[in-house]
Amino acid sequence: MAEAAIELVGINKSFGAVWANRDINLQIAPGTIHGIIGENGAGKSTLMSILYGFYQADSGEIRVGGKPISIKAPNDAIAVGIGMVHQHFMLVENFTVLENVILGAEGEALLKNSIAKARSELQRLEKEYGLEVDPDAIVEELPVGLQQRVEILKALYRGAEILILDEPTGVLTPAEADHLFRILQQLREQGKTIVLITHKLREIMAITDTVSVMRQGTMVATRETAKTTVEELAELMVGRRVLLRVEKGAAKPERAKLSVKDLTVRDSRGVTMVDGVSFDVRAGEIVGIAGVAGNGQSELIEAICGVRCAVSGSVVLDGEPIDVTGIADPGELRDRGLAHVPEDRHHVGLVLAFEENENAILGYHDKGEYLKGPFLDIDAIRDDARTMIERYDIRPGDCRLKTANFSGGNQQKIILAREMEQDPGVLIVGQPTRGVDVGAIEFIHKRLIAMRDQGKAVLLISVELDEIRALSDRILVMFAGRIVGERGPDATEGELGLLMAGIEHREAAE
C-alpha cells in the first residue's frame, strides 16, 4: 500500500464527560473513496472537524502524506490540500458562483485580477471533472445540487487534493446524488482522495472503495467495501443485529378519515407552494408523500394541522370540515384526534430549553388531566412523562433532564410518545427519522406500523425514499406543489425518482 494520504494516529477528543472520539486510528489511501459511516453522535463529524481544524484533538497525531502536521484552523488544512464540503453549505447566497469561489482567496484589494484568474481556473476544472456550472449565476438561484457543486469547486480552487464530504446527499434527489457520485468517481480517477461521511449504507456500498465504521466515538472496523455487506455494516454501526426493513402485513384500509380537496397554500412571500392538492387517507393505512425537500410537503402538512393558513381548498377530518383557510386552531384539532409530529423537532415539536416532562405535554397542556384549575398538576405530568419514557425506551430515563441533552433519536421519541399516547385517529408525521440513528429508526418504524394496524390513518412525509417505500401502503409523489403520481408500495426507486424530479410531469405538460 502506498503512503497514506491521511493518517490519524490515536486521536482523542472529549467534550466534558463525553468521549466524542476515543483513540481513533485511521489510514486513508491516496486516490480512493473512503467512506466513514456511523450513527448520529458516533463522532464522524467531530473527527472530520478535527481534521479540518474546527476542533483541536486532545491528543493524537495527524499525518498528511506521511508528515506529521498540526492543524489549528481551517486555513492550515487548506494549506496542506484538505478541502471540505459541509452538510450545510457555506455559500453567500446573493453572490455569484465566481464571487463565492474566490471568497477568502481574493488575493489583492482590487478583485479584477483574481476574478479573471478564477474564471480561467473554473473553466479548467469544469473540463477536467465535468463540473459544469455557470460562473456568473447567483448562488441562491441555483438548484441545491449545483450549489453543492460550487462548494466542491471552492475546495478544488484552493488546491484540495483530499476532499471531505459531510452527508452530501441529504438534500439531493436520487438523480442529483447519482450525478454527484459520478463526479466523485471522476475526481478519484484524477488522483484525488475523497472521504465520504454518511449514515446511509446504500451510498457506502455504491461508491466507496474502503469503509470505516464508527460507534460511540470509537473506530470499530475498517472493511474493503467489496468484501462486506449492508447487514454486516449495520450490525457494526449499531452493535447488534437490526432489521433494515420493518416487517408488516397487508393494510386493511377502511373509510376515509382525512380528505384533502383542492388545497392551495402560499408561503409568506406569496409563492404558491401547494397547488390544488387532493387526496384521502383512510383508517388503517399509511399514505406516504415522497418528494425532494422544498416541493410543498412541509406547507401541505402545516396547512392540514392548522399551523399555516391555506388560500383555498378544504380538509375534512372524520366527516367534519377543518377551517384550513381561516384560523384553524392546532389545539382544537388535537381535541378532534389529529396528532402531528412536525418536521422540525428542534424549533417546532419541542422546546429544547424545557425539561423532558414539560415537552411531554406540549400541545396537550390544557387537557384536564394535567391541570388543577389554573395550575399545572406537576405530579400527573411527571408520572405521564415517566410512563412514556418507559414505553418508548427514551434514554436517559430522566424526565427532569433538559430536552437539549437528549440525542436526536430520543428527542424524536419524546414527540412520538406524546402524539401517539393521546390515541389520535389521524397521525401526521413529518420526517420521523431525520437525523435519527439506525436503532431508533427501527423502533419508530415499528411504532408507525403498529398505529396503522390499530386502525389509525397515518400520513407520512419524508425525503428518505427508503422510508417512504418501507412504510407506505400508497405513495403519492409531490413535485412543485402538485401531486404528480400515485404508486403502490412496490414502486421502484427509479420510477419514484423520476417522478420526484418532475420528469414525467414535465413530459405530460408538453
Next chain:
Amino acid sequence: MSRPYAKLPGWVDYGLIPIINLLVAFVFAGLVVLLVGESPLHAAAVLVEGAFGNGQNIAYTLFYATNFIFTGLAVAVAFHCSLFNIGGEGQAYIGGLGVAIVCLAFDRILPWWLIFPLAILGSAAVGALWALIPAYLQAKRGSHIVITTIMFNFIAASVMVYLLVDVLKPAGSMAPQTRDFLPNAQLPKMGWMLEAFGLSVRSAPLNISFLLALVVAFLIWVLIWRTKLGYEIRTMGFSPKAARYAGISETRIIIITMMISGALAGMMALNPIMGDQHRVQLDFVTGAGFVGIAVALMGRSHPAGIVPAAILFGMLYQGGAELAFEMPAISRDMIVIIQGLVILFAGALENMFRPTIQTIFASLSPRSVGLAAAKGEGA
C-alpha cells in the same frame, strides 16, 4: 454533530458567576475612585457601612430594594415571553395615578387595610393598561415592543406632569404635587421588624410594601413555573413556532404577559407614594424602572435571584448616597458611574466570563458539567 451542551452546576451558575461579575465591577469602580484620589478600600467600607451599618441604613436599603423587586419582576415576566419591556419606568410612573385616585378618594372614609388592597388594584390596573397599548401594537401590528415601550415612558412622564400641574394639584398650591394623604392612606412602617433585632430605624420609610414585594415575588414564581399560563408564556418565549404548533395564541400571550408586566411595574408606585411621601410628586420613580432591567438580568429572571439583586441595588443606592456625603471628592455622579459599572458587568455583560468558566470546569472535572452521559448510546 451538534456542539455538546455544557451545563454548569447550579451554584456556579447562580452563585459564582454573579459574584465574579460583581467583583470585576467593583474593581473597575475602585479604579474610578483611585482616579479622583481617594482610597477604594475606604470608599467600599463607607458604602457598605452606609447601606448596612445601622438600623436606619438597613431600612433605607430595603426601602429602595422594594422598588427594584417590583420593577425587576416586571422586566423578568416579559423576558420569559422573550419581550423586552423597557417601559417599566413609565408604567410605574403612571401607576402612581392609580394609587393617587384610590388614596385621594378614600382616605377620609376607609381604614388603611381597605385602602391598601384597593390601591394595589388601582396601581396594577393603570400600569397594566399602560402596557396594553404597546402590547397590542406588538401583537397585532408588529410594532417593536422596545421602541413603543420606551416612547410610552415619555408619554407617561408628560401625562403625569400635566395631571400634577393642572388637575391633581390642590388649588392655591405652588408645588406640582397632590395634596398630602391623610393617615388612613399611609402604609404602616416596618421599623418594628428591625427593632426586634435591637436596631433603631428612626424615620426610615421601610413599610409593608416590602412584604408585599416578597409575596408578589413568590406569586410570580408560581405563575411562571406552576401554572398553565406560565407554561404558555415560557413556550412562547423559547419558541414562537412551538407555541403555534401547540395551539397557543401569540396575540393573547403577548398581551397578557405585557399586562402582567405593566401591573408589576405599576405596583412599584405603592412604596414611595403610600409608604414614604404620602403624596404623588413629580418624578417619584427616579429611574427604578430602568434599574429593574439590570435587576432582572442579574437575577436571571428568577424571583429567587431578583430579590437579592434588588437588595444589592438598594445597597448601591443607599450606600452610594452615604458615600457621596462622607467623601466629598466622590460626587453623586461618581455613584451613578459605579452603579452603571455594576449594571454593565452584572447585567449587560452577564455572559462575558461564562465561556471561560465553562471551559475551566469542563477541564477540571468533566463530571461536574453534567453532560448527557448516555449521548450516542442506545437510540
